Amino acid sequence: xxxxxxxxxxxxxxxxxxACGGDDxxxxxxxxxxxxxxxxxxxxxxxxxPDLKNIPDVVAKVNGEEIKKQEFKSMYQxxxxxxxxxxxxxxQKLDQDKMKKQIADLMVNNELLIQEANNxxxxxxxxxxxxxxxxxxxxxxxxxxxxxxxxxxEQGMKEKEVVSQVKTQVKVDKLVAEESGGIEPTEKEIxxxxxxxxxxxQQAQKNDKDDKDGENKEEDKEIASFxxxxxxxxxxxxxxxxxxxxxxxVEKLRKDADVTVNL
Numbered sequence: 001x002x003x004x005x006x007x008x009x010x011x012x013x014x015x016x017x018x019a020c021g022g023d024d025x026x027x028x029x030x031x032x033x034x035x036x037x038x039x040x041x042x043x044x045x046x047x048x049x050p051d052l053k054n055i056p057d058v059v060a061k062v063n064g065e066e067i068k069k070q071e072f073k074s075m076y077q078x079x080x081x082x083x084x085x086x087x088x089x090x091x092q093k094l095d096q097d098k099m100k101k102q103i104a105d106l107m108v109n110n111e112l113l114i115q116e117a118n119n120x121x122x123x124x125x126x127x128x129x130x131x132x133x134x135x136x137x138x139x140x141x142x143x144x145x146x147x148x149x150x151x152x153x154e155q156g157m158k159e160k161e162v163v164s165q166v167k168t169q170v171k172v173d174k175l176v177a178e179e180s181g182g183i184e185p186t187e188k189e190i191x192x193x194x195x196x197x198x199x200x201x202q203q204a205q206k207n208d209k210d211d212k213d214g215e216n217k218e219e220d221k222e223i224a225s226f227x228x229x230x231x232x233x234x235x236x237x238x239x240x241x242x243x244x245x246x247x248x249x250v251e252k253l254r255k256d257a258d259v260t261v262n263l
Contacts (some may be wrong), residue, residue, distance in 0.1 A: 117171035
């Protein structure tokens, strides 16, 4: 389970899901509700299984550093169910060959970021690590840091390994900050994001009223205020900015890197 905490992989999974699920736009919105309900049982039965046959012992090499079969399989299996469910929701067949290449590519990019962060000799203090762990507690919706570490241990990751990975993540964060000049969202960006989200909520309530015309109607749920949504929106914008910056950095690193992918 080496390096599973790294941000490029975490932030890029949505891209993989979209790429492997097909290109048919609007299929979710236009799908007939009756067909969807009637097809739920058969969809559950047709849930694909991960195909990990013929994976090479060394999936990729990055400047001499190997990404090995077991590491790749762990990453693939740990995210397969989410990808399969996304594929069913879009109504598109899951392209596992494409998914394997996408996952391998993300792991290569991740390794490049780690190598570059280590080359720049960044430090990760105990305070940095503790702040990052607390951020993860919020991100994962855990009760406490101890509870989160306990869950990691149940998955085979001891606290020492988690802390080691978090230190690496802190260094990568410093790399991104140095390259980008900072990715903290401005108040204006957060307010614009809230206004857009609020319009979507209002439209959703309007659509729901139209669907229930003539039926017993429930009271509209109160839309959260800006202050209530601010923290969540700030993190979402920050994640988006980080993903963009990570991709820019990776593109630069790959130009001079010695990379071989064996899938």
